[in-house]
Amino acid sequence: LRILREANDAIPGEVISQKISNLEHVIRRIFESVSKxxxxxxxxxxxxEYYLPTTVKLVNAYRDFDSVGTQGANISSAKAEIERTLDTINQAFERLLDDLYQDAALDVSTDASVIQTMLKKDGWAESDFTGGMKNE
Structure with missing residues (x-):
């Protein structure tokens, strides 16, 4: 995260900077999730072992290309490819984060379903069991 932040600070472009900021944010959330x-x-x-180091490598390459000063066809093409790849990486890392919460979401969904069923069964909520609310 520190390396990404330093690269982001060194790159003046607003669009690429937002992509890197989004990346930093989702990576931080991934680390927090795994920590919990x-x-x-x-x-x-x-x-x-692969995705994070390769992402850092791409961001650093972008920073290096951006600092060259001249923007020939090869540099412009490489920068554009990195920008598109960062979009893909951001989406993939968001999915990874979502997957990390899959079990917790399933637990919440199960708990919500059970309590709704019990409230209906006991007559405290509209129910298919009794046709209405308790004390109607």
């Missing part, structure tokens, strides 16, 4: 749920660390192996 360490049992999920096994799912992070590829993220930590």
């Amino acid at each position: 749920h360490p049992g999920r660390i096994g799912e992070m192996e590829r993220f930590m």
Whole structure:
């Protein structure tokens, strides 16, 4: 995150800067999620060993290309490719984050369903069991 922040600070472009900021934000949230749920660390192996280092490499390459000064066809093409790739990476990392919360979401959904069913069964909510509310 520190390396991404430093690269982002060095790159003046507003569009690329927003993409990198989004990336920093989602990575921070991924780390927070794994910190709260360490049992999920096994799912992070590829993220930590390939995706994150390669993303940092691409952002640093963009920073290097941007600092060259001249924007020939090769540099412009490489920068455009990195920008498109950062969009893909941001989407993928958001999905990864969402997947990290899959079990928690399932638990909440199950709890909500059970309590609704019990409230209906006990007559405290509209119910298919009794046809109405308790004390009607």
